[in-house]
Amino acid sequence: MCQQPAIPLINHNIVFYGAGSMAEAIVRGLIARNVVESGRIIMLNRSSSERLAELRSRYGVLGYNAPESKLEALRTAPVIVLAMKPKDAAEALRSLGPLLSPDQLVISVIAGLTIRTMQGLLGNPQPVVRTMPNTSSSIGLGATGIAFSKEVGEDSRRTALNIFEAIGLTAVIDEERMETLTGISGSGPAYIYYMMEAMIAAGIRGGLPLAQSRELTVQTVLGAARMVQQTGEEPAALRKKVTSPNGSTQAAIEVLERGDFFETVISAVNRCAERSREMGSALEQELH
Ligand SMILES: NC(=O)C1=CN([C@@H]2O[C@H](COP(=O)(O)OP(=O)(O)OC[C@H]3O[C@@H](n4cnc5c(N)ncnc54)[C@H](O)[C@@H]3O)[C@@H](O)[C@H]2O)C=CC1
Ligand SMILES: O=C(O)[C@@H]1CCC=N1
Incomplete structure (x- = not known):
């Protein structure tokens, strides 16, 4: 045990x-x-x-x-x-x-x-x-x-x-x-929730009841995080296993790429770090 x-x-x-x-x-x-x-x-x-x-x-x-x-x-x-x-x-x-x-x-x-x-x-x-x-x-x-x-x-x-x-x-x-860590793990839960909000909304628009769309989204995020943790495989390698050539996932990823998803997430993390520094500088001003 x-x-x-x-x-x-x-x-x-x-x-x-x-x-x-x-x-x-x-x-x-x-x-x-x-x-x-x-x-x-x-x-x-x-x-x-x-x-x-x-x-x-x-x-x-x-x-x-x-x-x-x-x-x-x-x-x-x-x-x-x-x-x-x-x-x-x-x-x-x-x-x-x-x-x-x-x-x-x-x-x-x-x-x-x-x-x-x-x-x-x-x-x-x-x-x-x-x-x-x-x-x-x-x-x-x-x-x-x-x-x-x-x-x-x-x-x-x-x-x-x-x-x-x-x-x-x-x-x-x-x-x-x-500040970089803030951009990843401090604020990070909010980005994942935002992604989940969008996935749930898409499920509803596609005709799934809210409860099912929510449950499927939650299990998907949980399962994906656990897969990275438990298999030790890189997210990119796990993504490739989901993505059949010319299949449905590839079509979805191409839409994300057209929206510059990867760089957009990096920009969001960077802006979060920058905003943390701005808040830190405002507090530092209080010393003078
Ligand atoms: N919410 C989050 O996900 C995270 C928040 N933080 C940090 O935690 C801090 C608090 O954030 P939240 O809990 O979200 O804010 P919040 O607004 O929920 O709580 C702040 C609390 O501090 C109290 N407060 C303000 N001035 C006070 C004073 N002089 N004496 C006693 N109490 C006072 C307010 O009444 C309020 O209840 C922030 O500085 C934030 O940067 C850090 C990591 C994650
Ligand atoms: O948004 C904020 O300022 C705080 C810091 C990290 C998460 N929430």
């Missing part, structure tokens, strides 16, 4: 500073894998008590809105995950810096925000981890890029890895590659 490798338990309180989609995806994944007790997860939001009540009832986590409880959580948590939108990050980091002691670990999931800008806005060389996860973390199938500041010690490094390894694949990379 095949046993799942043991996932190390995380025995630290983790504060999620920003309680939106990405924070929820990570929390859902951590709780589903039983790697953190729900009582160790504290979620802070800017204002919405309804959102915190929803998260409390869904996952059993703690959720604070009152300013004093928020400050206390931020002052004392060994691990703080920054999960607000980039536009809210500068203000949050400026007010967070003076609350922290040097051993508290700050993990960011914020697109574009560099380690240098994070430390500059915090006002001290805090150990920080820059990550780029994706929403598939919520079902343990995330893909997270991770870069560490030089201040991150071995224990903290392990803690950060434990969090993201529990909810999917991790790739430790040079920080300079983080």
Whole structure:
């Protein structure tokens, strides 16, 4: 029988500073894998008590809105995950810096925000981890890029890895590659969903009921991803096996080629990376 490798338990309180989609995806994944007790997860939001009540009832986590409880959580948590939108990050980091002691670990999931800008806005060389996860973390199938500041010690490094390894694949990379990774795996689920939307729509236009078109599309995407993973074959080789000479698949691929599909996807990834850099530059401006 095949046993799942043991996932190390995380025995630290983790504060999620920003309680939106990405924070929820990570929390859902951590709780589903039983790697953190729900009582160790504290979620802070800017204002919405309804959102915190929803998260409390869904996952059993703690959720604070009152300013004093928020400050206390931020002052004392060994691990703080920054999960607000980039536009809210500068203000949050400026007010967070003076609350922290040097051993508290700050993990960011914020697109574009560099380690240098994070430390500059915090006002001290805090150990920080820059990550780029994706929403598939919520079902343990995330893909997270991770870069560490030089201040991150071995224990903290392990803690950060434990969090993201529990909810999917991790790739430790040079920080300079983080925008490219964002273009592939951070935003990538959206491109695949877009493709799926189009396939489902085509099925419906061709007369299939919505439910069937959806189910067939989902199984096709799942099967294709699993084939690449389990056979170890290259996507191009697997594509060729589907594509009979002068057959129906070839006819379809020719339409995609006429639409410059391959280069269009590359341009989309590049534009995503460029947009991440733009968001990072806007945050860097906040240092001056
Ligand atoms: N959604 C995604 O697929 C991914 C998102 N990210 C990053 O995650 C971050 C959050 O994105 P989402 O979860 O999609 O956004 P979201 O809008 O769903 O959530 C952001 C949350 O932060 C809260 N917030 C803002 N300022 C705050 C403050 N000062 N104190 C406490 N809470 C505050 C907001 O109330 C909101 O609930 C972004 O920086 C994004 O770049 C990274 C990877 C994937
Ligand atoms: O769209 C965004 O900015 C975020 C970053 C990666 C996925 N979503």
